[in-house]
Amino acid sequence: MTETIGKVTLNLDKYPGEDYYCDGSVEDEILEIVKKYSTVEYDRIIAERKSWPILYHLSALRENIVDFLPIKKTDKVLEVGSGCGAITGALSRKAGSVTCVDLSKKRSLINAYRHSESENVTIHIGNFTDVEPDLPADYDYICLIGVFEYGQAYIGGSTPYEDFLKILQKHLAPGGRIVIAIENKYGLKYFAGCKEDHLGDWFSGIENYPNGGVVRTFSRKKLEKIFDACSVGERSFYYPYPDYKFMTTVYSDAYLPGRGELSNNLRNFDRDRMLLFDEKSAFDGIVEEGLFSVFSNSYMAIIGKPLELNYARYSNDRAEEFRIRTEILTDTEGKKTVRKYPLTTEAEAHVRHMAEAYEKLKKRYAGSRLDVNVCHPGEEDGIPYAEFEFVSGRPLSELMDECLDRQDIEGFHSLFAEYLERVGFGEEVPVADFDLIFANILVDGDHWTLIDYEWTFDRVIDTKALAFRAIYCYVLENERRNALELDRILDRLDITENEARQYREQEREFQKYVTGQKLSMGEIRNLLGGEIYKPTEWIGRFRQSEGELRVQIYEDKGQGFSEEKSYFPENVYVAEKEAEFTVKFDGNVHYLRLDPAMCSCICKIRELSMNGQPVPLQDKKVFTTNGKILKSEEGADHPSVIFATEDPNMTIRADVLNRQAENTLSVKMEIVQIPQAMAKDMMGVEKKGAAAWVFGQR
Template sequence: MTKCEQVGSVMLDLTYYPGEDLYSDGAIEDELLAIVQNNPPSAYSQIIAEKKSWPVFYHLSPFRTNIIDWLPFKKTDKVLEIGSGCGAITGALARRAGSVTCIDLSKKRSLVNAHRHKEYDNITIKVGNFQDIEPHLDADFDYVLLIGVFEYGQAYIGGDTPYEDFMRICNRHRKEDGRLIIAIENKFGLKYWAGCREDHLGTYFSGLEGYHEGGSARTFTRHGLEQILERVGIDAYSFYYPYPDYKFMTTVYSDRRLPKKGELSNNLRNFDRERVLLFDEKQVFDEIIAEKEFPLFSNSYLLVVGGAPDVIYAKFSNDRAPKWAIRTSMAACAPDCIQVEKIPDTAAAYEHMEHTRRAYALLAKRYEGTKIEINRCSEKDGNAKNGLVFEYCKGLTLEAMLDMCLDRADVEGFKALVAEYMEWLRYGEVCDGEEAVSNIDFIFPNILVEGDKWHVIDYEWTFEKYVPAKEIAFRAFYDYILGGARRKACRELLFQEILGFSEEEITAAVQKEQEFQRLISGDHVSVDAMRELIGNRAYELDGMLSHCHYADERLVAQLYFDYGEGFSEAHSVKLRDCFFAQKDLRIAYDIPKDAVRVRIDPCSYMCTVSIRSIMVNDSLYVGEDMETNGVWHSCGSLVFASEDPNIAIHVSGGGRLHADMEVMELPEVLAKKLAQDASEQNIMDKTKHFIKQRLKGKN
């Protein structure tokens, strides 16, 4: 018997719901439900910025849909979304397809999904265990989607071959000409080698090491996925490569359009956890691209089972104010023909398309008859609201050519390219009047060099006014040096030698560029800015090594052994790796049999020491059993106003020393003040004790 609930226009099918959620992320789900029940989707961006929370950002960000927004859905399509969760992509599917059937184990998450999309009457959410629901699903879906779900095949299916079985089961629900879409992290993704934690376990290198620590999720390399496809008997498939990863994708590549050197520079995406930076990922990606190994190290995969979409590349420029949000795509419209399109991402961006079309006409007129060729554009289907169609240009970006000069230490070649760039930047300048036009998007990645031609492939930020060439050049130079550590060495040449800028002028120009970026972003906080707001750090290797060297010098205890002749350096041992959380000192050491005393030097700086225990075998030492150059404070701690703090105890016959104490470094002034106060208090206490004893004697 079918059991249903209605949330707005969305239908929740509870026929196979067991009556309780068998999976929950806890309080965050209640928070998400409250947000979507009490706020319209237009408020989510502001809430995300205010909350500064990874789960809120992850579940409610509109940029999650980039992973599927480039696919060719039709309004007649029938879509199955497995593992729909809180509905990160459900709304985008409902807008573009005819009907969407969702499956999720959690009713709470399904309620979040339903409330945020309650205006859609083409969404049905089936709540319950996938294995209970699956036998009752249709087998004629145009799309079956598993976005961040396939890795949980063991939990969904179980058995000896869970991933093969999961793929086989999901694949049988698409129609013959339909598509199965799987988005998943790559076990060998470069980010994991570079110091990101594994997405599911939250530990370092666990996927690279074969998931020996366990866990319910498993990700795969391309080869691993292809082995599963082969065992299932699927041979019609294609791989796409979301960058930086599938969660917050900005660009998708394919085997027909792989990334080029210099393109993969946006690699700090550790929203959920802190990470380390073991190397410059941009530089390593460049080498991987040169070695033609990018598919092995792509951070994520989008696997398409069935016919390959015509789109071979898509780049989203929608982390902006709505009126400037667009998408650029390349489609293989014939074996030797590639069509480039810019599509408005919102209705508000229609005007930006008109602006870009007009910019082409103005710039083409300015550079007519020169080697500068402005990439020709025309209205898609006769209307700029549908987007713009551009010619596909070949060549190397000026950015890549400059990098090649750096690779071979060709300073003169580098200078010559920049000089020619400056020449064309100034060409046809008009300082005022109706003829003034300035393309401030004349930056190195937007210039393709093919023989003696320079193709300008992007010019969306063109204005009908005069902008000094130096200001535009600064944008190009600044964008270039942000692209990797090696490029930063060009800073003085580009900013000071070529532009003649002082440090004050550089600072002012940087601020102006940042203001322009804020203008483009509009009211919402950009994805990059969210990483800073959430606050998970990225620790550089040099900084970690410096801290390790500091720890080696500072977080070191030392034991001295007295064999009847006093303590000496010759009879001592330094103990490293004995501090925990920088202040908890724990020592376990075998005392030589002939030693008569042991001295513990907890550190080499002024400090307070709270002794939890000092034991040799089963014997516990208390304060009166210890000799120390510190002063006992009334709180029970030792205060050391010396950089050679020590505690000595008498021993005999050897044994196992165990010491557990808290060591807190003190500034010199405070250490001496506390020691003086404690000494005066001790003298006062001893005097009082002496007087009491004398008075008792007289009585």
């Protein structure tokens, strides 16, 4: 028995007569939406309804997970578990035919109505095991997006996932591919405090599902064991980020993320979450250690011939005329290229503009020390693209971060000075790339290459305006960059407060220009109202302040600081909040670290001297801290230091001072515990001045 909705065919031969799972009345709401409204109105409806199911089922970003697959108009696609059709539309636009299988009639009706103009879509309603025997064995792609984890429910038995895959293999055409998108049970987001996607509790996947249930997600190693048991030969893994549901970027083993790239981590929308640590910083360390494939939040496993594609990034959070996809591809000879494709018809002009921008920028920077990445226009199946040479090197932003990490402030400013010299060449020419941020410049030795210039305009833009925006974006991307000396940068640029105000307004107007009326995913998350809980703050509320105001000393004799060799000096406090003590250490100590407390606090330094000589607190080669030093009316030797962290510390480089065989550090300071939020506010007030100019805090 079949029904038709528009041009879509629904096959009910195996439908059991009732839906065995349902999200409740919200599915009726979604059905009414897809009947009444066109696809272009979904973004507005998502913002108005503020509903997780509506976002999940209707967001266009759901299609990203299959959009980059090289499906051709001659290909046949099988989509198992098609649900409300979140990816069916993308498949139907790419393929010759799409066969969907889903157990729910209500969801299949939603799918059919929203894609009613797709004459190449057939939806089989019923249990997969009932429908499967009637399916042909010539599918070029079989897609399981968020489905493989339900194998036990679909198939049953002692080896449900292996049996599921073996059944699917029977329906694959020679040279075809099976595509599986699934959460990683050891994804970093779960360690950081996101609830498990299916069970809705904390750490159940990490704890190996102690309470049972039929849903299972896997590590990459476990997936590969399942594939091996099914005699799978060629397979490749991709890493959708932040996860496969609302993917904005996909990485591969041929192109893994670099430091600083993984910053959009608060992307759970359906539930409250804890925030146990900063996922961006954790990802930076994971990337540096080569462990990203272990802790990626999701996997996309492709069984069959590997793709030419190494990487794709989606810019969906934009107005229709600017939505694009960026790809890195490797051809059969191993040559890499970068391509940018329009995601909408309206964005085709924007992509064509990139080749024109290249020619103009090449002329402006001819004879300079800034290369412009070569761009060639192209066309594929009637769709224009811009092709760029793949350039090796490291982002300038990454080099700057390394300078800040090792407290090489002069190194940072040297890079910034070179940036100004190179990008300012030909400033009087009426053509400029407005997006000349540090991340868009790759550095390879003495070669600096501008790699992304889609926002090039035919007008003169002052170099200091471009540099102001570069600093603005750089600092906002990462809290740790707040340590930057903005006064020195603004002095270098000779920017007045009025100019800074104009630049900020210019940035707001530019963002409106790029995004139109579309809300970002971060803004949508805020609309849905999911809470973010920080247990470390709860702990601070219940700790006794007396236990927190303990001083701890670390010594570095060439092997770094270690907890094992640290100690707590006794009888530190001579009165409430007044610490007065001495630290004895030998001549082998290079660095001495003093932690004034184990909580956020403010310290007034009355004395800090080594062998009777004051420690020069303003000399960053000698004295460093993870707090904010406030100017004091008593002079540079008696400042206050604010710490908005539970691990406040001050480090003194003893080997450049009057170090002797036996040494004494004399310390007198007032230490007052304050709430972390208050400490952050106080540090923000202190930033008034240069930071206020940059971020508009005045």
